[in-house]
Every structure is written in C-alpha cells, then in structure tokens.
Amino acid sequence: MQALTPELRQWIQSQLAAGHSVATLRASMHAAGWRDDATDMALAELERGAPAEPPPRRTEMPEPRLDGDPLYLDAGDRRVQVMQTLAQPRVVVFGQLLSDEECEGLIEAARARLARSLTVETKTGGEAVNADRTSDGMFFQRGESELVTRIEARIARLLNWPVERGEGLQILRYSPGAQYRPHYDYFDPGEPGTPTILRRGGQRVGTLVMYLQEPERGGATTFPDVGLAVAPVRGTGVFFSYDRPHPTTKTLHGGAPVEAGEKWVATKWLREGEFK
Template sequence: MSQTVTPELRAWIVAQATAGFAPDAVLRAMVEAGWTEAVALDALEHTLSEHLAQRAPAQPVSQPPRRRASAPADGAASFAPALPQPDLRGAPRLLDAGDREVAVLASLRRPQLVVFGNLLAPEECEALVAAARPRMSRSLTVETQTGGEALNADRTSQGMFFRRGETELIARIEARIARLLHWPVSHGEGLQVLQYRPGAEYKPHYDYFDPREPGTAKITQRGGQRVATLVIYLNEPVRGGGTTFPDVGLEVAPQRGNAVFFAYDRPHPATQTLHGGAPVLEGEKWVATKWLREREFT
C-alpha cells in the first residue's frame, strides 16, 4: 500500500527540526511509526529543503542526513557537497570540467543521478579501449563474505583496472572527474574498463558494500564506503547493453563519450541505486567505471 506525505506530517517534521532533533532521530521515529524508510527519507529531504528556503540565513535548522566528506576537491571551495556531485545550481546546460565542457543531459533527485554528455572525446575512448584490451580477463566482484574478490555468475563481462594516475590519459580523465563531481582524485578507486560481448550482462546490484556482511569491515579499511559511481560509455553496441535502474524504471542507452553518475548517501536500498548492465544483444559494449569512496583510497 502506498503512503502519502500529508501536510500534517510535513508540519510535524518541521516542528521536530525546529526543536533541535537530529534528522536521523526524526527518520528513526517515522520508521518506528510505520513509514517505509524510502518514503520517510524523501519526506525529510523535501520538507526540510523547502523549509530552509523560506527561513532567514540566521535561523538555522537541522539538515537532512548526509555523509560528510573528509576534504573537498581542489577548486571546490564555493561548492563542497557532502557527497560527490556536480553543481547543478541554476540548472546549467554545460559544466566546467577543467579541460572540457560536459553537457547535462538528464538528472533525477532520487536516486541522485545525472546523465552527462561529452565527458570523454572519441579519441580518448579509443585510447582507453586500446590500452585495456591486452589486459582483459574475466571480471571479478568484491566478495563481502571474505573481503576478497570472486567470480560471480551475475557478471559475465571481461575487465581490468588501471592504477590511479597510471598514464597521462588516466590522470587527465581522473582530474576531469574530480573537478566535475567536486571530489578529490585521492578518494577514487582506479578506473576499471569492462568489455561486454553479445549475451554478456551484469544483473541488478548495488555498488556499496553491505554493512551486514562479515568482509565489509576489511574492504572499507582502504577508504571507507563507496558513495558514488560513474559509468562512462566508450563505444556503442548495435543493440542492447543499457544501464538499467529497476527501482525507477530508467534505462540509459550507451553513447560513446557519455556517462551516467549516481550517488548513495548510505549503504541501503532506500537510495534506489539498484542498477544493472542489460545484456548486449548485438555488437559489444566497452565502459569505464569509476567508484568514489568516503575517504582516501589506498
């Protein structure tokens, strides 16, 4: 049964925030009262954001729960988000990524998702594929039971990782991503390149590490949780191969040089970041994936 956010509920949320209750405590109270966590979190974000816009700057009120970054990206002093994200204030059509202007093609509030155009030039896509091709092997997934890596029947691609800053091309792309998303290069994993041949896919999954699994503590020692994902399309399969988001009924078609970005403020399905790589039906698909962490990734 669907739940409706009523004016009475919004008034109650504002009253709790004004009284000094932390957003996490308000969220917990709503869940205990029977609200689903996704609805409760969305109500908190929208209500407090609207309320803040109506208040004078000298009248603070508790913000919705967000992670805090350990440091902002270089050059991001005027816009230091709690999660990696582009600056979409003012509804820009183009964003400054340092050495390149990147187009904003589409965006969602929940999940926090943006489709970018022109993130990579065609020759950069070709160079990444050429550099990665000799090093490809069957893709592994992080194994949260043990903290290691393992083959996964849900993932049938070939892949490899570049070390952070391994080549001039990799360093240039990483600096561009850091400026675009306002997140330090040091807080990113190495760029992974994946190849999907006909029939290959990656079934829907989450990119964060499940905190309930025994191996997660070991995995997060190297930089904390993952908090965002950027998937860059390096070519265009003839048919299939889109990036799907089942919770919101969205599929992003692969277009060379474009990318889809999504962030998740905590490791929970309420972020609605369930996603997958649809099967390639004809041709092949090449993508580069960048995962961003809470802290410096070592």
C-alpha cells in the first residue's frame, strides 16, 4: 500500500478547504495512480472534519443595481460613482461615497473612543485581541447620530439591504506598520462559538469598507485569491459579498501594512437577518 505522506495529507486538506468534494478528490487521486486503499485511508481520516460539499448559496443578497453598466448610482442624498466591478468574488468599488466633511466628522466623533481592535472569536462566541489585526477601533450604535443615520441610509439604498440588517458602523485607525492579515468576514460554521454569534442576526453576507483618511503609502485592501488591490482613496469604498460561508467565495481579503501616515476606515458588515 502506498504511504500517506505529509505532503499528500496537506494537499488533501487544502483541496477540501478550497471546496472540492471528496468524490472529486478520490477520482483525481485514482487518476494519478494512487491505489484505492491509500486513497480511502487518506480521505476517511481527513474528511470527517470538513464538509464534502460547500454549503448552498444564498439567493437573497445585498447588491447595487448595476443593470446597464451605469457610471453613477442614486444613493438617495448623494450620487455615487461606480469605479470598478468584479464578478467572482463579487466586488464593487465606489467613488464619491462619502464627502470630505463626512469623513472628518466620523474621525472626530470616533477619536476619543478608540481602543485596540478586537475580532469576533468563533471558538467562544465572544471577542478577543488578534495578533493579525493591529489597528485601533470603535463601534457606533446604529442610528447613534445624525451623521451615522445619514450614512447608514445611503448604504442601505446603495446596496439594497435594510438598515436593520447591518451591524453598527466600525471606525478603524491604522498607524504606520499596522495591518490586518488576510481573513474571511463570514463566521466559520465549524467553530463551536458560531451558533452563539449567529443568534444576533445570522451570517454576515457582505462588507463595505469606506476610506476616511488616506495614508501616505501602503494600506490597500487586498484580495489575494484574485490578485486585486484597492487603493485607500478618501471618500471611496469597496463592497464585497459572500453568498455562502466558504472559501469558494474567494473573499479572502486583508489590509496591507500602512507604510507611512495614518489610514482611517469605516466598515459596515451586513447580516442575513435583523442585527440585534
């Protein structure tokens, strides 16, 4: 019987994580000359902790109205520019999403409330400091101020997603050297703390990152799976959605290190249900 090498084990794990089914892997390994006993041993050992198929796609998703390839969209109180679109992953870059005054207003309202950014801890359902995220941040309550309410209404109209299905607006400051290493925004269904998190509004289905202050260098929002980098230009925003909590969405993304200056962003996460 052929030996199960560490390289083979790692390859199988990576293929399962990428969303390939066990049946597909078994056929590929057989075609490559692996005997069935070794193949079955490897898959039986590793498939237990990974789903054989990706979860089903959601049909109801946040999405701007882009029929006819418009250059601008009506966001209610503001005309927003469509700068770039990508189908897979679903990414839309918006220009003129926020005014300079709105960017300054969010920064000033958030500055005194900043603390080391936390990440949702899917193993427990709580929050924790994460070495991969080296920014400072805070959350506004939904509708906390006239400025926040106005921006939330604009986002809801732009993305066709109700205000109540959004988390509170988060403000983040990245100083020189700060970054957020590549990650997914959805909650991993396999983690024990995820059911607790989902009780507040279900899965995350979309993210909108808005740039409030440009750094002098660095700080792009990156999508490693597709080689995309979005420059953090003030007043612009990048929206991306994920119709299933799975790597096949190709929504792995991160905040590249700030090389000089400070980067400020506002992030809005969208949930499948009402966020409470």
